[in-house]
Amino acid sequence: MSDKTTLTEEMKAKIGTILAPVVLEVEKGAARRFAQAVGDPNPLYADEEYARKTRHGGIICPPGFFGWPAGEEVGAERILSILGRPFQNVLNAGNESEFYRPIRPGDVLVSSTKLADIYEKKGGAGNLLFVVLETTYRNQADQVVAMMRYVFMFY
Numbered sequence: 001m002s003d004k005t006t007l008t009e010e011m012k013a014k015i016g017t018i019l020a021p022v023v024l025e026v027e028k029g030a031a032r033r034f035a036q037a038v039g040d041p042n043p044l045y046a047d048e049e050y051a052r053k054t055r056h057g058g059i060i061c062p063p064g065f066f067g068w069p070a071g072e073e074v075g076a077e078r079i080l081s082i083l084g085r086p087f088q089n090v091l092n093a094g095n096e097s098e099f100y101r102p103i104r105p106g107d108v109l110v111s112s113t114k115l116a117d118i119y120e121k122k123g124g125a126g127n128l129l130f131v132v133l134e135t136t137y138r139n140q141a142d143q144v145v146a147m148m149r150y151v152f153m154f155y
Helices: 009-013 028-037 048-052 076-083
Strands: 022-025 090-099 108-123 126-138 144-154
Touching: 076 108, 076 126
Parallel strands: none
Antiparallel strands: 022 108, 090 144, 108 126, 126 144
């Protein structure tokens, strides 16, 4: 295995870069389908009558559902837009979540993502490049509803 590094000084200099904001539209049917897809039967996500009687006063979205991007580039492609393509493959290497306020159908969220860190590890088959993104989600009232930390592994 080579001791050659893939992590360049140019890549390191990108740490702290804030990517263009992404607008996300939260739709009730999509939130319900997300809850079904992750196997969460909580009626708070689909049953209007039930949800109205809770402290939330109506349907909310399941944790982790932030709506659909309104046309912007998201995910690993955003990383590649500023780092280039150091490797051909990418995997999600983990997420951390903090939720502050309920997200509701009809909300319009704006996500702001910062390139928080880049580091390299040696794997059995060669170099692995890890990229850490921190994303803050704000609703239409400019309230922070969630913060996520995403780690991508390029190999």
